[in-house]
Amino acid sequence: MTAVKAHAPAKINLTLHVTGRRSDGYHLLDSLVVFADFGDLITVRPATVSRLAVTGPMAAGVPVDADNLVLKAAALIDVTADITLEKHLPAAAGIGGGSSDAAATLRALCDMTGVAMPRDVLVLGADVPVCLAPRAARMRGIGEDVTPLAGVPSLYAVLVKPPVAVATPGIFAGLTQRENPAMSDPLPVWADAAAFMCWLGEQRNDLQGPAIAAGPIIAEVLEALLDTPGCQLARMSGSGATCFGLYDRAESAAAAAGRLAQDRPGWWAKATRLNAA
Numbered sequence: 001m002t003a004v005k006a007h008a009p010a011k012i013n014l015t016l017h018v019t020g021r022r023s024d025g026y027h028l029l030d031s032l033v034v035f036a037d038f039g040d041l042i043t044v045r046p047a048t049v050s051r052l053a054v055t056g057p058m059a060a061g062v063p064v065d066a067d068n069l070v071l072k073a074a075a076l077i078d079v080t081a082d083i084t085l086e087k088h089l090p091a092a093a094g095i096g097g098g099s100s101d102a103a104a105t106l107r108a109l110c111d112m113t114g115v116a117m118p119r120d121v122l123v124l125g126a127d128v129p130v131c132l133a134p135r136a137a138r139m140r141g142i143g144e145d146v147t148p149l150a151g152v153p154s155l156y157a158v159l160v161k162p163p164v165a166v167a168t169p170g171i172f173a174g175l176t177q178r179e180n181p182a183m184s185d186p187l188p189v190w191a192d193a194a195a196f197m198c199w200l201g202e203q204r205n206d207l208q209g210p211a212i213a214a215g216p217i218i219a220e221v222l223e224a225l226l227d228t229p230g231c232q233l234a235r236m237s238g239s240g241a242t243c244f245g246l247y248d249r250a251e252s253a254a255a256a257a258g259r260l261a262q263d264r265p266g267w268w269a270k271a272t273r274l275n276a277a
C-alpha cells in the first residue's frame with residue numbers, strides 16, 4: 001500500500017457563544033466554524049508499530065510521543081502506521097491544530113485501511129468532530145453536535161498569534177457569565193460577504209474577555225488588526241490567543257499580514273481565505 005495524505009486546515013471560530021455549563025464542567029457552545037486554506041499535512045504509511053515524526057516550520061515543542069493527538073487518533077481505531085505530521089500551524093493557539101491533525105489522521109487511516117470512521121471522536125477533543133469534515137459548520141453541545149452550513153460566503157482574513165500560549169481549561173474557568181444567548185436559530189441567509197461580516201459584528205466570542213485577562217497582548221493584537229486598512233472586523237478564535245481580521249479584498253488581507261509581520265517580529269501573521277471552496 002502506498003502513502004495516504006490528508007490536509008489538516010486551521011479551524012476558526014468566527015463566533016463562539018458559551019450558552020451554559022453541564023454538570024461535568026464542560027461548557028455548552030454555539031459556534032460558527034470555518035476552515036482556512038492552509039494548515040498541517042498528515043502522511044500515513046502502513047507499519048506494524050506506530051511511529052510519529054513531526055517536521056515543518058512549527059514542529060518545535062509539539063509532542064512526538066503518545067501525547068500527540070495524531071497517535072491518540074490511530075490508537076482509537078486500533079490501527080498502527082508510520083505517520084508524518086508536517087506542522088505549519090502554531091500549537092495551543094485556538095485554531096485547532098491538534099484537533100485538525102487528529103481528524104485528518106482518522107481520515108487518512110480509514111482511507112488507507114478501510115476501517116470505518118469511529119462514531120465517537122469527541123473523546124479525542126471537543127473540536128475533533130467539527131474537524132472531521134473541514135467545511136463551514138454550526139457546532140453546538142460541547143462540540144459533538146455539528147451541522148454543516150451551506151451558503152456561508154468566503155472571507156479574506158488575516159490570522160495573528162502573539163507569542164503567548166493560552167491553556168483552554170483556564171480560559172473557560174475565567175468566565176464570569178456562563179449562560180449567554182445563542183445565535184439565532186435558524187441562522188440568517190447572507191446575501192454576500194458584506195452582509196455576513198455585518199451579522200458577524202453583532203455576534204461574540206465569549207472567551208475573548210477571559211483570554212484578554214489572562215494575556216493582555218491579545219487586546220493589542222485586536223487593535224493592531226483593526227488599525228490595518230480594510231479591516232472590517234477583528235475577533236479572537238477559540239480560546240485564543242490567535243485572532244482574525246476580516247477584509248473585503250484579498251489584497252488588503254495580504255498587505256495587512258505583511259505589515260503586521262514586519263512591525264511585530266514576534267507575531268505569527270498569515271493571510272488566508274476562509275471557507276474557500
Ligand SMILES: C[C@](O)(CO)[C@H](O)COP(=O)(O)OP(=O)(O)OC[C@H]1O[C@@H](n2ccc(N)nc2=O)[C@H](O)[C@@H]1O
Pocket residue numbers: 013016025026027028029031094099124125126127128141142143168169172238239
Ligand atoms: C474552545 C474551542 O476550541 C472552541 O472550538 C473548543 O471548545 C476546545 O476544544 P478542544 O481544545 O478540543 O478541547 P478539549 O481538549 O476537549 O478540552 C480542553 C478543556 O477545555 C474545556 N472545555 C472544552 C470544551 C467545552 N465545550 N467545554 C469546556 O469546558 C474543559 O476544561 C476541557 O478540559
Ligand SMILES: Nc1ncnc2c1ncn2[C@@H]1O[C@H](COP(=O)(O)OP(=O)(O)OP(=O)(O)O)[C@@H](O)[C@H]1O
Pocket residue numbers: 062063067068069070085090091092093094095096097098099101102127168238239240
Ligand atoms: N498534533 C498536535 N499538534 C499540536 N499540539 C498538540 C498535538 N497533539 C497534542 N498536542 C498538545 O496539545 C496542546 C494544545 O494544542 P492545540 O494546537 O491542539 O491547541 P488549540 O489550537 O488551542 O486547539 P483548540 O482550538 O482545539 O482549543 C499543545 O500544547 C500540545 O502539547
